[in-house]
Amino acid sequence: GENVEQHPSTLSVQEGDSAVIKCTYSDSASNYFPWYKQELGKRPQLIIDIRSNVGEKKDQRIAVTLNKTAKHFSLHITETQPEDSAVYFCAASSSNTGKLIFGQGTTLQVKP
């Protein structure tokens, strides 16, 4: 079945710096790659997603890139702010199964 590996497990940056979180997936049939943000004590919420027919997608300070050949995708956050501090999860699914499989999560700390 699908397996998603996420790195790093923790990431600490200074406010204003960029943060990058990387994920790899195993199932070449995967075609949908969302990112979820979970603030402390709250439920995960979708922040951005990308499909396999697109290499990059951007929404204000966040962007996601996808390399289908290497089977990895990354989340980029620019000009980080303290409110970006949270746990971030990548995930992958294929239309064949409909299952969304998550990575292990990255705890991002943005220091003021």
Added chain:
Amino acid sequence: DVKVTQSSRYLVKRTGEKVFLECVQDMDHENMFWYRQDPGLGLRLIYFSYDVKMKEKGDIPEGYSVSREKKERFSLILESASTNQTSMYLCASTSHRDEKLFFGSGTQLSVL
């Protein structure tokens, strides 16, 4: 806004007890999911359902069962709770037309 409601925020049970975790969504979503969240392991899929009375095993179904008698309700059942089932349980739903997951606020289950 989509509302996914989990019946309990915190639950304490004894080893061997039968435990029911309830989830209700109000957006007529076809798909519903149960995940458990453990530090360092991310969100792991237990069971999911594409429609009423349908269920599919996720990656860690052992020790769990599910019930979907009505479209809006998806129940997770621990037949005989064990201490290694102490965890945060998250319910989620989505429609066939959109892969965006909407999560409930979670149930923190402690099995003593």
